[in-house]
Every structure is written in structure tokens, then in C-alpha cells.
Amino acid sequence: MRSLLLSLKLQRLSLSLLPSHISLSMISLNHRFSSHLISNSFSSSSSSSSSSPQPQVIQSPSRVGFLGLGIMGSHMALNLIQSGIDVTVWNRTNTKCQPLINLGAKYKSSPEEVTASCDVTFAMLADPQSALDVALGNHGAVNGMGPGKGYVDVSTVDGETSKLISGNIKSTGALFLEAPVSGSKKPAEDGQLIFLTAGDRDLYESVSPFFDIMGKSKFYLGDVGNGAAMKLIVNMIMGSMMASFSEGLLLSEKVGLDPNVLVQVVSQGAINAPMYSMKGSSMIQSLYPTAFPLKHQQKDLRLALGLAESVSQPTPIAAAANELYKVAKSHGLGDQDFSAVIESLKSRFQHSDDH
Numbered sequence: 001m002r003s004l005l006l007s008l009k010l011q012r013l014s015l016s017l018l019p020s021h022i023s024l025s026m027i028s029l030n031h032r033f034s035s036h037l038i039s040n041s042f043s044s045s046s047s048s049s050s051s052s053p054q055p056q057v058i059q060s061p062s063r064v065g066f067l068g069l070g071i072m073g074s075h076m077a078l079n080l081i082q083s084g085i086d087v088t089v090w091n092r093t094n095t096k097c098q099p100l101i102n103l104g105a106k107y108k109s110s111p112e113e114v115t116a117s118c119d120v121t122f123a124m125l126a127d128p129q130s131a132l133d134v135a136l137g138n139h140g141a142v143n144g145m146g147p148g149k150g151y152v153d154v155s156t157v158d159g160e161t162s163k164l165i166s167g168n169i170k171s172t173g174a175l176f177l178e179a180p181v182s183g184s185k186k187p188a189e190d191g192q193l194i195f196l197t198a199g200d201r202d203l204y205e206s207v208s209p210f211f212d213i214m215g216k217s218k219f220y221l222g223d224v225g226n227g228a229a230m231k232l233i234v235n236m237i238m239g240s241m242m243a244s245f246s247e248g249l250l251l252s253e254k255v256g257l258d259p260n261v262l263v264q265v266v267s268q269g270a271i272n273a274p275m276y277s278m279k280g281s282s283m284i285q286s287l288y289p290t291a292f293p294l295k296h297q298q299k300d301l302r303l304a305l306g307l308a309e310s311v312s313q314p315t316p317i318a319a320a321a322n323e324l325y326k327v328a329k330s331h332g333l334g335d336q337d338f339s340a341v342i343e344s345l346k347s348r349f350q351h352s353d354d355h
């Protein structure tokens with residue numbers, strides 16, 4: 001009975017740790033999941049009288065699950081399939097699974113069924129809420145996890161979310177790795193992503209062959225939360241760079257210069273970054289083909305600002321940039337590429353009292 005009360009407290013504790021931007025109502029934790037957590041805690045606490053076995057992961061996982069087939073996940077999963085890996089896919093909008101099924105992927109109708117049938121499962125979801133929903137919600141991934149399995153969340157979320165998912169996954173005896181990626185749609189297509197990982201080192205080692213298929217490099221950064229922090233900081237810098245680049249393009253035009261020449265000058269100088277040449281000419285034409293949705297960049301800035309506040313680090317540039325992304329999102333540009341942030345600086349978006 002004592003262990004049941006303990007696990008109830010544990011469950012309440014883990015749920016009370018929900019990040020402020022996630023309310024319990026957003027996550028339909030099903031009875032089965034909570035009873036699973038209780039039973040698992042009960043069994044682990046009852047087995048705590050004997051030395052509880054160290055969670056192990058299958059050394060060479062062969063059955064790989066992939067949850068979330070958006071811009072990034074679809075290409076990452078495709079690379080695994082085309083490398084001959086046994087991949088089982090799931091996506092909320094199940095029609096997105098068909099192209100991969102046609103290329104040999106297996107399909108399951110819930111995250112739970114995917115994790116139950118796979119050794120290791122990757123998850124590539126939009127944001128903290130969806131990562132939690134897929135991991136811990138109705139028929140969530142956690143219900144299919146157990147000793148010998150691994151869960152690798154490659155979504156971009158905050159550390160608190162990552163730790164909450166990790167705690168619940170590990171309570172089943174499985175291992176957890178957070179592994180958000182740097183690099184956008186084309187690096188995902190080309191298998192050139194950069195994995196920023198943290199969590200169980202054994203799982204990192206056993207899934208590294210899959211990272212090498214999907215990416216060009218990988219970093220192991222220690223405890224869960226460090227991968228999320230690194231990713232958010234990189235994207236905080238990138239979002240500020242894009243906002244500043246937008247100001248430069250518009251100012252060059254306003255003073256009678258050719259912004260295309262500005263792009264050339266920048267590309268030859270010390271401040272060059274690949275994204276300026278990649279995005280500049282489209283931005284000048286007010287074209288924003290989506291590689292990295294603006295709504296996700298704004299999410300990342302919001303989470304990065306929360307991280308900075310948690311350690312009392314001033315980030316005024318990122319805060320100013322975030323306001324521009326919020327304006328662009330409020331004007332319906334959230335599904336456009338993040339380079340559409342330039343629109344928020346154009347006169348039609350400015351308040352009349354700015355003049």
C-alpha cells in the first residue's frame with residue numbers, strides 16, 4: 001500500500017512538474033497510462049527490496065519506429081527505410097504514412113503499437129504539447145515501452161518537457177535519449193543533420209548508426225535537458241540573425257540600393273552564413289517556401305527566452321526578434337518559412353502611430 005501511495009505521489013509530482021505552457025487538460029492521460037505508471041512504480045518499488053535490474057537497451061536494434069512524419073520526420077524516416085532498416089511509422093494525419101508504406105515501411109495505428117513492436121522509436125513532433133501527447137497521451141508511446149527498448153525524441157522542446165517524457169519512459173524500464181537536430185529540410189533530405197543528444201549514453205551508442213544515416217554529426221551533451229538547451233540556443237541565435245538580415249534587406253531597398261547586391265556582399269564577407277544566400281533572393285521577391293515553419297521558430301524563441309529567464313540571463317536581442325515573429329504569426333504567416341519574418345517589418349504591418 002505504501003508503494004502505491006508513493007507511486008501516486010510520484011505520479012502527481014511528475015504531472016505537477018508539467019511546464020507552465022502545458023496544462024494537464026492538454027494531455028489526455030488515459031487511465032491505462034496512469035495505472036501503468038502506478039503498477040510499474042508498484043512493481044519497481046516492490047522489486048526495490050531486491051536490486052532493481054539496470055535498464056538495458058538492445059545492443060543492435062533492428063526494429064525502428066518513427067512517430068511524426070512532417071517536413072523533417074518524413075525525410076528522416078525515408079533515409080532509414082532506403083538504408084534497409086525495418087521501419088514502422090505512425091503520424092496523426094495517417095495519409096502522410098502512405099508514401100513511406102509504398103517504399104516498404106510498416107504501419108501501426110497508434111504510438112503505443114509502434115513502440116510495442118519496435119526496439120527503438122524516434123519521435124519528431126511539432127512542439128512540447130504534441131511531444132507530450134504522443135509520448136504520454138491516449139495510446140501514447142509510453143504504453144508500449146519496456147525493458148530493452150529505447151525512445152529517442154528528436155523534437156525541439158524545452159528541457160522540462162524532455163525531462164517529463166524521460167521520467168515516464170524510464171519508469172517502464174526503457175531508456176530515453178533527447179536528440180533535437182540542427183539543419184533544415186534539405187539537410188534532412190540529404191542525411192546531413194546535426195544531432196544534439198543527451199540522456200542515456202547506452203542508447204546513444206546503440207542508435208548512433210541511425211544518427212549516421214540521418215545526419216553528418218552528433219554530440220552527446222550529458223543529462224536530459226542539455227540537448228534541448230543547446231538546440232534552443234542555436235535557434236535563438238538563428239532567429240535573431242534572420243530578423244537582422246530582414247532589416248538589412250529592407251533598409252538597402254529604402255535607401256536605393258539593390259538588395260540582391262547586399263546578399264552578394266554579405267556572402268563574400270565575414271558575416272556570411274549559408275541561410276543568407278539560401279533565403280535572400282526569395283525574401284526579396286516576398287517568397288517564403290517553407291523549410292522551417294515560422295511558427296516553430298517563434299516557439300523556439302519563446303522557449304529560449306524562458307530558458308534565459310530561468311537563469312537570469314538577459315537576451316534583449318532575442319526578445320526583440322521574438323516580437324517580430326509574433327507579429328508575423330498573428331498575421332497568418334505561421335506556416336510560411338521563418339524567413340517570412342521580414343513581412344513584419346514592412347509598412348503594412350507597422351502600426352499607424354509608428355510614423
Ligand SMILES: NC(=O)C1=CN([C@@H]2O[C@H](COP(=O)(O)OP(=O)(O)OC[C@H]3O[C@@H](n4cnc5c(N)ncnc54)[C@H](OP(=O)(O)O)[C@@H]3O)[C@@H](O)[C@H]2O)C=CC1
Pocket residue numbers: 067068069070071072073091092093094096124125126127129130133134154155156157181182183184185291292293296297
Ligand atoms: N523544419 C525544420 O527546418 C526543422 C524543424 N525542427 C523541429 O522538428 C519538429 C518537427 O518540425 P517539422 O517537421 O518542420 O514540423 P511539421 O509541422 O512539418 O510536422 C509536425 C509533426 O508533428 C505532428 N503533430 C503536430 N501536432 C500534433 C499533435 N497534437 N499530436 C500528434 N502529432 C502532432 C504533425 O502531425 P500532422 O502531420 O498530423 O500535422 C507532424 O507529424 C519541430 O519541433 C521543429 O521545431 C528541427 C530542425 C529543423
Ligand SMILES: O=CCCC(=O)O
Pocket residue numbers: 156181182183184235292
Ligand atoms: O529548427 C530548425 C532549424 C533549421 C536549421 O537549422 O536550418
